[in-house]
Amino acid sequence: MSPDPDAPPPEEHLEGLPARILELGEELRREGVAVGTSEMLDAFAVLEEISWTSQEDFREALAATLAKSQEDRRVFELVFDRFFFRSVELAAAREGIREGDAASLEELSEQELEALRAEIAAALRDGSEGAMRDLARMAIAAFSRRQEGSGVIGVDVQRIRRALGLRAEPQPDLPPEDPRRDGLPRDALRRFEALLRRELERSQVERTGSLPPARPLGELDRALPSGPLADLAAVHRVVAQLRRRLATQGMQNRGHRRHAHVDVRRTMRASLQTGGVPVVLKYRPRRPKRPEIYVLCDVSTSVTSASVFFLSVLHALHDTFRKMRSFVFIERISEVTDIFEHERNFKAVSERISGDAGVADISGYTDYGRVWSEFLVQVEDDLHPRATVIVLGDARTNGRDPRADIFAQIAARAGRTFWLNPEPRLYWNYGDSVIAAYEQYCTAFECWTTAQLEDFVRALTRPVISAAR
Amino acid sequence: MATGLRSVGYLPGESTALVSYLATKLGKPVLVEGPAGVGKTELAKALASFLGRELVRLQCYEGLDEAKALYEWNYRKQLLRIQAEATGTGWDAVQEDIFGEEFLLARPLMTAIASEEPVVLLIDEIDKTDQEFEAMLLEVLSDFQISIPELGLVKARTHPVVLLTSNNSRELTEALKRRCLYLWLDYPALEHELEIVRLHAPELSETVARRLVEVIGMVRALDLKKPPSIAESIDWARALLLLGVKDIDADVFMETMSVIVKHRTDMDVVADRVGLKLRSPADVA
Numbered sequence: 059m060s061p062d063p064d065a066p067p068p069e070e071h072l073e074g075l076p077a078r079i080l081e082l083g084e085e086l087r088r089e090g091v092a093v094g095t096s097e098m099l100d101a102f103a104v105l106e107e108i109s110w111t112s113q114e115d116f117r118e119a120l121a122a123t124l125a126k127s128q129e130d131r132r133v134f135e136l137v138f139d140r141f142f143f144r145s146v147e148l149a150a151a152r153e154g155i156r157e158g159d160a161a162s163l164e165e166l167s168e169q170e171l172e173a174l175r176a177e178i179a180a181a182l183r184d185g186s187e188g189a190m191r192d193l194a195r196m197a198i199a200a201f202s203r204r205q206e207g208s209g210v211i212g213v214d215v216q217r218i219r220r221a222l223g224l225r226a227e228p229q230p231d232l233p234p235e236d237p238r239r240d241g242l243p244r245d246a247l248r249r250f251e252a253l254l255r256r257e258l259e260r261s262q263v264e265r266t267g268s269l270p271p272a273r274p275l276g277e278l279d280r281a282l283p284s285g286p287l288a289d290l291a292a293v294h295r296v297v298a299q300l301r302r303r304l305a306t307q308g309m310q311n312r313g314h315r316r317h318a319h320v321d322v323r324r325t326m327r328a329s330l331q332t333g334g335v336p337v338v339l340k341y342r343p344r345r346p347k348r349p350e351i352y353v354l355c356d357v358s359t360s361v362t363s364a365s366v367f368f369l370s371v372l373h374a375l376h377d378t379f380r381k382m383r384s385f386v387f388i389e390r391i392s393e394v395t396d397i398f399e400h401e402r403n404f405k406a407v408s409e410r411i412s413g414d415a416g417v418a419d420i421s422g423y424t425d426y427g428r429v430w431s432e433f434l435v436q437v438e439d440d441l442h443p444r445a446t447v448i449v450l451g452d453a454r455t456n457g458r459d460p461r462a463d464i465f466a467q468i469a470a471r472a473g474r475t476f477w478l479n480p481e482p483r484l485y486w487n488y489g490d491s492v493i494a495a496y497e498q499y500c501t502a503f504e505c506w507t508t509a510q511l512e513d514f515v516r517a518l519t520r521p522v523i524s525a526a527r
Numbered sequence: 528m529a530t531g532l533r534s535v536g537y538l539p540g541e542s543t544a545l546v547s548y549l550a551t552k553l554g555k556p557v558l559v560e561g562p563a564g565v566g567k568t569e570l571a572k573a574l575a576s577f578l579g580r581e582l583v584r585l586q587c588y589e590g591l592d593e594a595k596a597l598y599e600w601n602y603r604k605q606l607l608r609i610q611a612e613a614t615g616t617g618w619d620a621v622q623e624d625i626f627g628e629e630f631l632l633a634r635p636l637m638t639a640i641a642s643e644e645p646v647v648l649l650i651d652e653i654d655k656t657d658q659e660f661e662a663m664l665l666e667v668l669s670d671f672q673i674s675i676p677e678l679g680l681v682k683a684r685t686h687p688v689v690l691l692t693s694n695n696s697r698e699l700t701e702a703l704k705r706r707c708l709y710l711w712l713d714y715p716a717l718e719h720e721l722e723i724v725r726l727h728a729p730e731l732s733e734t735v736a737r738r739l740v741e742v743i744g745m746v747r748a749l750d751l752k753k754p755p756s757i758a759e760s761i762d763w764a765r766a767l768l769l770l771g772v773k774d775i776d777a778d779v780f781m782e783t784m785s786v787i788v789k790h791r792t793d794m795d796v797v798a799d800r801v802g803l804k805l806r807s808p809a810d811v812a
């Protein structure tokens with residue numbers, strides 16, 4: 059019998075259970091949850107009352123006694139998974155037990171893959187916990203065939219989720235029988251992500267034969283529950299602040315219409331026809347101002363949840379700056395300035411970008427080198443020292459050449475270059491992240507919460523000191 | 528427990544049923560938190576009805592004091608007695624008399640504790656009271672007795688099932704939390720809410736009901752001052768039923784959205800983000 063991490067500790071270890079519950083309490087305390095003696099006693103008491111066969115009851119009963127706020131409850135979920143996964147796994151590693159990978163999945167056809175997607179989506183919709191774990195493992199096996207792991211579990215989880223097309227938002231373009239069409243329940247998605255994480259950790263354990271260090275739960279893990287649309291309003295608030303700040307600094311370019319200049323020479327020439335009386339004033343043609351902000355936004359797999367955040371930042375920036383050009387990219391870039399200028403509604407914008415505006419996405423992997431050179435070709439003549447370039451992306455190159463040299467050229471032509479990275483700094487330069495290569499030419503910000511966005515906005519609105527380049 | 532609650536018209540989520548069960552088993556109070564209108568109060572009612580117990584409810588508000596929560600002396604009645612007895616009887620005798628149980632006005636906490644039959648005690652919106660009140664409550668809930676200086680100790684004859692609800696307007700004390708089991712009630716998942724709506728508005732067609740909870744989900748995803756709760760979903764379902772609506776298109780939505788969004792500014796956001804996105808009748812034709 060191979061140990062099942064989903065099941066509560068098996069009967070024969072029961073006398074060890076109180077010790078384990080105490081350890082769990084200890085871990086929770088380390089994560090800042092106020093677990094005291096009375097909580098522990100209650101935990102023991104409730105465990106007497108529940109049936110041991112249901113993993114859900116086991117978890118819920120402990121949660122009700124150990125986690126006493128919504129925030130604590132989130133932390134509990136994460137710690138519980140990590141804890142019971144780790145202890146069972148450690149025992150397994152000691153005994154050298156390995157679970158076979160679903161090897162037959164190696165040569166999955168596109169059709170089979172589609173079937174797997176459908177099955178997973180249906181399990182999420184119906185909340186069939188039991189099936190989910192197996193499906194998570196199949197998904198990991200299937201996708202690890204198709205692409206390299208990034209080396210960061212959180213990133214891989216998002217890549218797989220995105221590759222499966224699992225979203226909480228409705229996807230009206232899908233056929234009616236597809237369970238994903240109406241959007242999948244958020245909590246089921248979260249549980250599935252947790253399973254993916256656990257299974258990925260498991261295979262990491264099997265590869266390395268040791269346990270990954272228990273890292274304190276990142277803020278990222280705790281910050282995830284808010285839906286992207288809820289963030290949207292917050293993003294707009296932050297960028298609206300930005301707009302106000304700019305207005306007070308007189309940086310916003312308003313009212314240039316009034317300053318249209320009369321072209322004296324052409325007016326005089328025209329007046330010859332009216333006996334020298336300047337009846338028709340000739341204006342100098344208004345030179346279209348060059349854009350001052352260029353934004354490049356990664357909308358690829360690895361930044362899925364971040365992409366929505368970034369697109370909303372982009373959307374809000376467009377609300378604020380008229381002289382701005384925007385590009386989205388995965389493998390190649392496409393300009394989306396027009397979409398933002400003509401669509402006010404965020405949902406519509408993101409639909410158009412993921413739909414007909416067609417992000418050139420062949421492999422689904424970001425190719426930063428290619429993105430830089432294409433960008434340079436498109437804007438080379440326009441870039442000027444008063445321009446600001448902002449890149450929104452995770453700097454994960456999938457092992458491709460970062461081509462920091464081209465990036466350097468871009469940064470050299472622009473006045474200021476910023477990079478917003480949706481990953482916590484902890485993950486930077488780990489796995490296939492190459493942010494360090496770019497950071498020498500730009501100012502990089504960690505940006506996945508609105509608070510961090512505010513920091514960036516503060517930097518962006520700091521007046522440009524022309525000499526400082 | 529789940530079946531029991533269902534039988535009295537409450538459709539509990541998984542953890543709701545389990546925690547309710549544990550509460551009755553262990554006799555521990557449950558602190559129920561969650562956004563407004565997700566069925567916190569309703570859970571207490573359902574629990575009482577399923578257990579066949581009386582529901583005693585203490586609605587909290589700012590400035591709630593012991594006199595309104597525990598007990599009060601019936602001053603008027605005492606006065607009458609004093610007047611009636613003024614002639615003849617000595618003061619001592621009167622005093623002994625007027626501080627008897629007969630003159631006690633039992634408020635919810637006292638009622639719940641002194642009841643012959645076990646009750647369900649609902650302490651609703653505990654976060655509206657102050658910490659001092661909380662401390663008093665804590666004492667009552669740990670000892671299940673109330674000491675009345677003039678009368679002595681009133682001990683619980685039975686053990687109530689206690690539910691406390693909070694809308695999170697302030698952080699409750701650790702001491703109180705320590706005493707309770709915790710249940711977080713969130714907006715239900717789509718299928719769960721659909722079931723609730725259909726329970727409360729069974730005549731509404733499945734398709735409209737499904738569309739309704741989908742739209743509600745979209746509205747909740749926005750960052751509103753007051754997102755629509757289950758109560759609003761139910762109200763909306765009933766309104767649509769009255770109007771004989773066959774589909775929720777943009778027009779229907781605009782006309783009826785005041786049922787689910789109440790704030791002026793929220794309405795603008797919702798009209799903009801959700802209203803425009805729904806199919807308009809013209810598109811369908």
Ligand SMILES: Nc1ncnc2c1ncn2[C@@H]1O[C@H](COP(=O)(O)OP(=O)(O)OP(=O)(O)O)[C@@H](O)[C@H]1O
Nearest residue numbers: 536537538539563564565566567568569723757758
């Ligand atoms: N699980 C459920 N099954 C059946 N009906 C429900 C359920 N949850 C909520 N309702 C219905 O939703 C409505 C709102 O519930 P309730 O008043 O209990 O919410 P609440 O959380 O106490 O709100 P508040 O915080 O505003 O006091 C009630 O009419 C109730 O009938």
Ligand SMILES: [Mg+2]
Nearest residue numbers: 567568569651
């Ligand atoms: Mg209530």
